[in-house]
Amino acid sequence: MTAGAPSASQAPDLAGTIEAWRIWRVVAKDGEYRLCSALKPTVWPHDVELRAECLHPEPAFRWLRRRERHGAPNPKCECGIYAAGLEQIGLYLTPAPAEPALARVLGRVSLWGTVIECERGFRASHAYPASIYVPLDACGRNGDGCEEVAESLEAYGVPVELLRTRAASAPDLLARHV
Amino acid sequence: MEIGKPKRIYRVEPLRDPLPSKREREPAAPPAVAPAGPKPVPAR
Numbered sequence: 001m002t003a004g005a006p007s008a009s010q011a012p013d014l015a016g017t018i019e020a021w022r023i024w025r026v027v028a029k030d031g032e033y034r035l036c037s038a039l040k041p042t043v044w045p046h047d048v049e050l051r052a053e054c055l056h057p058e059p060a061f062r063w064l065r066r067r068e069r070h071g072a073p074n075p076k077c078e079c080g081i082y083a084a085g086l087e088q089i090g091l092y093l094t095p096a097p098a099e100p101a102l103a104r105v106l107g108r109v110s111l112w113g114t115v116i117e118c119e120r121g122f123r124a125s126h127a128y129p130a131s132i133y134v135p136l137d138a139c140g141r142n143g144d145g146c147e148e149v150a151e152s153l154e155a156y157g158v159p160v161e162l163l164r165t166r167a168a169s170a171p172d173l174l175a176r177h178v
Numbered sequence: 179m180e181i182g183k184p185k186r187i188y189r190v191e192p193l194r195d196p197l198p199s200k201r202e203r204e205p206a207a208p209p210a211v212a213p214a215g216p217k218p219v220p221a222r
Contacts, residue, residue, distance in 0.1 A: 014190045022179075039179065049197060075184040082179045092179060112190040119182025128196045157198030 017110040019130055020083035020122050021171075023092045025101035026138075026149055033102065033152035035129065038092055046155045049128045051113075054079035073116045073123035080116060080123030083109050088120050090171040093135075103139040103149050106170060107132040107158075108178075132160045133174065135167040 024035040027043065035044040044050050052072035056079055073080025089106060113125035132153050139145040150160045165173050195201045 014188050016190070016193050017196050018188070018190055047197075047199060075187065082181060084179060084181050088179070088181065110192075110196040112192050112196060115188045115190050116184045117186045117188065118184050121179065121181030123181070123184075124190075130196075 014115075017112045018115055018122060018124070019108050019110055021086050021089045021106060022083045022109050023089050023104060023106050024129075024132075026103040026105060026153070027101060032155065033149055035105070035132070035153065035156070036101070038104070044129065044156075046157070049126050050081060052079060052081045052123075052125045052127075071114075071125070073114060073125060075116055078123075080125065081109075081111065081127040082121060082123055083111055083127070084121030086171040086175050090168075093167040093170065103134065103146070104167065105132055105134050105138055105149075105153070106167075106174075129156050129158050131158050131178075132156065133163050133170060134160065135163045135165060135170045137166045 023038040024044070025038055026033050027036040028034075029043055034046070036042065037044070040055055042050070042055075054070060054072045054074065054077055056077055070077065070079075093104065093106065108130040109127050110130045111122055111124035111127050115125070116123045132150075134146050134150045134153075136146070139149055146162060150162050153160045163170055163173065
């Protein structure tokens, strides 16, 4: 197997979904808490699946570069819904200082549709959370508000679990028990 | 998230709806029925 730009015609078909891990920010929207992508402003709906679209910014001089819009994920772009292994997402558990989020949680996500397997993770066209874990310090150092966040995230209809460990230790704990 | 270069593309079809809200509305699978015929006699 080589890196590069594979074509869809080479793709083997899989029945079921691919499950991997990711980090979400928790944001307030319409009076409720919602999952939001960690690096993009994409709020995950709780009643339908999230469908990927290319959020790559248009070039400043678009007329100079005729880049056509494409479906996501595209192997030649960086678009798609990202997920990876526990060891990989652990690098992103520390929130940025000015990040607008009520909390930062992690969980498993189901991926389907077009899924690009990359060297250390996946990019998919369709995704929905499969389980959500709220670390002890997800909502700040003392954990105030974590129960409220966890309760609100139950709107996604998947298991939501409060962890008895801090975010930094969560990947190790989950690797042993999930 | 840095996940490296693409290796392979899959076309993934869910066996059942991944959305819990829709899964609950799916008809339940019929119960498994044992095939008709005499019961096998355990070998001695």
